[in-house]
Amino acid sequence: MxxxxxxxxxLEWLARPALQALIDALTARGHRxxxxxxxxxxxxxxxxxxxxxxxxxxxxxxxxGHYRLRRDDAAGWFDHVVGPHSLKNFLFPPRxxxxxxxxxxxxxxxxxxxxxQQPLAVIGVxxxxxxxxxxxxxxxxxxxxxxxxxxxxxxxLFVVAVNCxxxxxxxxxxxxxxxxxxxxxxxxxxxxxxxxxxxxxxxxRGREILSALGTAGLLTPCTADEADRVRTIPHDLERTMHxxxxxxxxxxxRSLDTDGIRDLxxxxxxxxxxxxxxDRCLSCANxxxxxPTCFCSSVEEVADLSGDDVTRERRWASCFTLAHxxxxxxxxHATVASRYRxxxxxKLAGWIDQFGTSGCTGCGRCITWCPVAIDLTEEVAxxxxxxxx
Amino acid sequence: xxxxxxxxxxxxxxxSASAGMQGQVQGHVQCQGHSPWQLQATRIxxxxxxxxxxxxxxLTFAPRGPRPSFRFAAGQFNMVSLPGIGEAAISITSDPESxxxxxxxxxxxxxxxxxxxxxxxxxxxxxxxxxxxxxPLADLRDRDLVLVAGGLGLASLLSAIAFCMTHRxxxxxxxxxxxxxxxVYLLATNHHHRWRDHGIDVHCIVTDPDPRWRGPxxxxxxxxxxxxxDPDATSLLCCGPEPMMIAVAEQxxxxxxAREQIFVSIERLMGCASGLCGLCQLGPFFVCRxxxxxSYDRIARWLAVPHL
Amino acid sequence: xxxxxxxxxxxFASCDGCQLQVLDxxxxxxxxxxxxxxxxxxxxxxxxxxxPYDIGLVEGSISTxxxxxxxxxxxxxxxxxxxxxxxxxxxxxxxxxxxxxxDEVVGSVYASPVYVESLAQxxxxxxHVPVDFELRGCPIDTGQLVELITAxxxxxxxxxxxxxxxxxxxEAGTVCVTVAHGIACLGPATQAGCGAxxxxxxxxxxxxxxxxxxxxxxxxxGFYEHRGTPRPHLARLVRSFNAWAPDFRHEGDRLExxxxxxxx
Numbered sequence: 001m002x003x004x005x006x007x008x009x010x011l012e013w014l015a016r017p018a019l020q021a022l023i024d025a026l027t028a029r030g031h032r033x034x035x036x037x038x039x040x041x042x043x044x045x046x047x048x049x050x051x052x053x054x055x056x057x058x059x060x061x062x063x064x065g066h067y068r069l070r071r072d073d074a075a076g077w078f079d080h081v082v083g084p085h086s087l088k089n090f091l092f093p094p095r096x097x098x099x100x101x102x103x104x105x106x107x108x109x110x111x112x113x114x115x116x117q118q119p120l121a122v123i124g125v126x127x128x129x130x131x132x133x134x135x136x137x138x139x140x141x142x143x144x145x146x147x148x149x150x151x152x153x154x155x156x157l158f159v160v161a162v163n164c165x166x167x168x169x170x171x172x173x174x175x176x177x178x179x180x181x182x183x184x185x186x187x188x189x190x191x192x193x194x195x196x197x198x199x200x201x202x203x204x205r206g207r208e209i210l211s212a213l214g215t216a217g218l219l220t221p222c223t224a225d226e227a228d229r230v231r232t233i234p235h236d237l238e239r240t241m242h243x244x245x246x247x248x249x250x251x252x253x254r255s256l257d258t259d260g261i262r263d264l265x266x267x268x269x270x271x272x273x274x275x276x277x278x279d280r281c282l283s284c285a286n287x288x289x290x291x292p293t294c295f296c297s298s299v300e301e302v303a304d305l306s307g308d309d310v311t312r313e314r315r316w317a318s319c320f321t322l323a324h325x326x327x328x329x330x331x332x333h334a335t336v337a338s339r340y341r342x343x344x345x346x347k348l349a350g351w352i353d354q355f356g357t358s359g360c361t362g363c364g365r366c367i368t369w370c371p372v373a374i375d376l377t378e379e380v381a382x383x384x385x386x387x388x389x
Numbered sequence: 390x391x392x393x394x395x396x397x398x399x400x401x402x403x404x405s406a407s408a409g410m411q412g413q414v415q416g417h418v419q420c421q422g423h424s425p426w427q428l429q430a431t432r433i434x435x436x437x438x439x440x441x442x443x444x445x446x447x448l449t450f451a452p453r454g455p456r457p458s459f460r461f462a463a464g465q466f467n468m469v470s471l472p473g474i475g476e477a478a479i480s481i482t483s484d485p486e487s488x489x490x491x492x493x494x495x496x497x498x499x500x501x502x503x504x505x506x507x508x509x510x511x512x513x514x515x516x517x518x519x520x521x522x523x524x525p526l527a528d529l530r531d532r533d534l535v536l537v538a539g540g541l542g543l544a545s546l547l548s549a550i551a552f553c554m555t556h557r558x559x560x561x562x563x564x565x566x567x568x569x570x571x572x573v574y575l576l577a578t579n580h581h582h583r584w585r586d587h588g589i590d591v592h593c594i595v596t597d598p599d600p601r602w603r604g605p606x607x608x609x610x611x612x613x614x615x616x617x618x619d620p621d622a623t624s625l626l627c628c629g630p631e632p633m634m635i636a637v638a639e640q641x642x643x644x645x646x647a648r649e650q651i652f653v654s655i656e657r658l659m660g661c662a663s664g665l666c667g668l669c670q671l672g673p674f675f676v677c678r679x680x681x682x683x684s685y686d687r688i689a690r691w692l693a694v695p696h697l
Numbered sequence: 698x699x700x701x702x703x704x705x706x707x708x709f710a711s712c713d714g715c716q717l718q719v720l721d722x723x724x725x726x727x728x729x730x731x732x733x734x735x736x737x738x739x740x741x742x743x744x745x746x747x748x749p750y751d752i753g754l755v756e757g758s759i760s761t762x763x764x765x766x767x768x769x770x771x772x773x774x775x776x777x778x779x780x781x782x783x784x785x786x787x788x789x790x791x792x793x794x795x796x797x798x799x800d801e802v803v804g805s806v807y808a809s810p811v812y813v814e815s816l817a818q819x820x821x822x823x824x825h826v827p828v829d830f831e832l833r834g835c836p837i838d839t840g841q842l843v844e845l846i847t848a849x850x851x852x853x854x855x856x857x858x859x860x861x862x863x864x865x866x867x868e869a870g871t872v873c874v875t876v877a878h879g880i881a882c883l884g885p886a887t888q889a890g891c892g893a894x895x896x897x898x899x900x901x902x903x904x905x906x907x908x909x910x911x912x913x914x915x916x917x918x919g920f921y922e923h924r925g926t927p928r929p930h931l932a933r934l935v936r937s938f939n940a941w942a943p944d945f946r947h948e949g950d951r952l953e954x955x956x957x958x959x960x961x
Binding site: 336 | 869872924
């Protein structure tokens with residue numbers, strides 16, 4: 001039998017259990033493989049060795065300040081949506097050494113900071129997080145400077161995307177034009193259908209590894225009709241998301257009107273709504289930390305007691321802390337209202353000026369993981385509703 | 390293992406350094422494959438006490454000879470780096486065309502600047518830079534210049550004054566208005582005679598005079614009020630506390646100077662100074678990269694919003 | 698070589714747990730001993746050297762009349778005075794008596810209360826003398842202590858963040874117990890420093906590090922109550938190790954007596 005070499009525009013069927021072969025192939029190529037798993041009551045990214053670790057038959061119910069998993073035997077392996085973790089946790093880790101400086105005889109010299117060398121493969125990445133990846137690429141690769149550590153990890157990253165078949169109430173990727181279809185930034189994309197996955201190729205590396213699975217006889221060709229049906233799955237979901245309406249007794253489906261949003265926010269920097277939301281906002285920083293695009297960081301000096309051996313650690317920073325804007329004269333963003341405004345206007349407006357894209361991909365994490373259920377789609381709607389003409 | 394000197398030579402490749410020529414720095418620069426954290430070693434050649442807690446540090450880049458690669462434009466800043474303590478954004482106060490080194494004038498008010506105050510002549514001082522958009526002096530040729538400083542804000546204007554003295558013929562009338570709380574915090578008064586020798590007018594004012602003070606008392610905006618200007622031919626450069634800059638800029642604008650011809654230098658907490666860390670944002674801008682110098686027409690609307 | 702800074706450790710009303718954290722610094726303690734002269738630390742060393750001291754670490758709250766006089770003397774002896782732990786920074790768990798009548802408390806505990814000389818309230822050190830730095834926690838975190846001593850020796854501001862425990866949960870990748878399990882957690886209003894230990898084990902934050910910067914307790918407890926946590930449970934949550942810290946104290950009073958923003 002001739003080895004199957006998949007074409008870029010065709011889909012191949014991979015039986016669900018054969019996904020193990022993909023994990024094994026990625027591992028054999030030196031990747032650390034990470035995928036979604038149920039832990040501590042949520043679907044999180046963990047090291048993945050076995051397909052049985054995947055959250056088969058689990059669905060997530062999400063709403064403002066609310067996340068619960070429930071069993072559904074009819075659910076597939078990837079019918080949960082996004083959990084608290086995203087690619088950011090790996091590509092822009094919460095803390096990382098950027099510089100080590102050692103002093104001898106009053107002179108400093110730089111020692112190379114240790115860097116994670118092992119390439120990463122992530123399975124189960126959704127369209128919203130692919131969009132977030134593209135946003136962070138703009139920040140760290142195409143902004144002013146290149147972030148070399150991010151660049152090193154990014155170049156080696158292998159992404160196995162998954163097309164969503166289901167949306168949580170907090171999902172609004174359709175409003176941000178970021179999903180639910182995976183259309184870019186992946187090496188392979190899976191669409192779950194019955195007991196198998198339709199696999200799409202997104203890169204040469206994706207094609208290479210899929211060829212290896214084909215050689216092992218694990219792929220079957222997808223007919224044109226089947227491919228058409230598979231490709232409509234995320235688009236059907238997108239239509240459904242646009243048509244969702246609030247119903248009593250179930251979480252309100254989110255959407256965000258992005259029309260003129262940059263000017264809307266810039267023109268309403270002193271809107272009374274900022275003070276209303278500040279009464280609820282805890283300034284706890286959760287929204288910024290679960291956001292897959294938030295990129296703020298600060299550098300901490302970790303020194304030994306002699307002061308002669310110093311490691312500079314880059315750590316996540318959040319505009320919800322006073323330290324984020326602390327100057328000698330005090331914090332610029334001294335009030336909770338000013339901090340919430342900084343976050344929201346940066347995310348939905350400033351980003352457009354700075355990086356030519358919104359900072360929001362509609363993943364809904366900031367809504368779900370806000371302990372008091374503050375919802376940015378609602379805040380924008382309130383400002384839009386009551387903005388002076 | 391790298392020594393700092395080899396880091397120096399790497400830094401010579403940095404577009405941010407080579408672009409630091411007068412008038413050529415246009416916003417941010419691409420800096421491919423180059424760590425934004427790369428440091429350069431300098432030596433403290435001299436320390437001058439300017440005022441209580443305020444010192445000027447003269448720095449040289451190599452044991453001997455002129456600085457090899459470091460070029461900056463008036464109004465740019467360095468991240469001064471004290472390992473184990475932290476980094477602070479500090480404007481460069483020396484003549485941008487001097488080859489004998491650079492200088493920083495620093496008020497010891499924070500962790501880094503207080504630790505800096507403990508260093509002595511001969512000590513090593515690390516820094517990275519230069520960063521930011523400078524005063525647009527090349528674009529202001531043939532115009533009258535009014536340079537307005539509030540307290541330590543003069544530090545950021547000193548390099549502009551030095552540049553103007555060298556290129557005195559390129560500009561019309563030049564006036565420096567320097568205000569401070571008390572007379573001792575009027576910086577660089579020892580340079581006034583040199584400025585005047587170069588045809589630069591200098592006027593000072595304080596809010597809290599001491600018994601020996603013979604000059605005017607009040608805000609620096611009062612000096613601007615009494616200054617005769619040709620608004621169409623005048624550009625104003627201002628650095629000081631934010632409320633003072635807003636007041637001065639609004640007053641200058643009210644006297645007919647176009648907002649496009651009013652320039653202010655903004656201070657924010659800075660981390661990376663490269664537009665990566667997000668700390669220094671003001672409206673749509675990264676102050677480190679899009680500033681610190683902004684024309685007032687670009688920045689006024691953002692400065693007007695409290696806590697932005 | 699310049700003289701080593703002299704360190705002293707003092708104890709007031711407390712369980713000694715924070716002093717044990719100092720001892721628990723282990724390897725770092727040896728490094729500290731190289732850079733700092735441990736001049737007075739009765740828990741660790743029988744020899745005690747007289748003051749003055751460069752760094753004074755004070756554990757425990759002011760609880761007796763004698764304490765009031767002694768802390769004044771210690772303040773005079775210490776150039777840089779650091780209070781360590783919930784007792785010293787907020788009055789400790791023993792400050793729960795501040796809501797009771799002292800004679801009733803003493804009488805219910807001691808057979809012969811006549812010998813007990815106790816103040817009506819347990820109060821933090823900062824209510825009695827100026828304090829240069831506070832290290833929070835019940836007990837304090839050894840890493841933060843080493844950081845504090847390092848910072849004082851090097852001569853910079855200690856890196857002790859004032860932000861919420863949530864930051865540490867998210868850094869560790871811990872799933873939020875509030876959002877995923879509906880547990881009323883004090884983390885969003887509590888200062889970080891512990892490394893978010895309790896949520897990592899599926900438990901709520903108990904507020905050991907006291908209030909975070911600008912905590913919004915009214916919003917937090919109001920939301921928990923709205924989602925079904927009974928008010929007395931919430932009152933108990935803020936009435937523990939840092940009950941007397943002003944933000945927690947006022948919130949506890951508000952929850953208990955219905956006074957404050959949302960009272961009828």
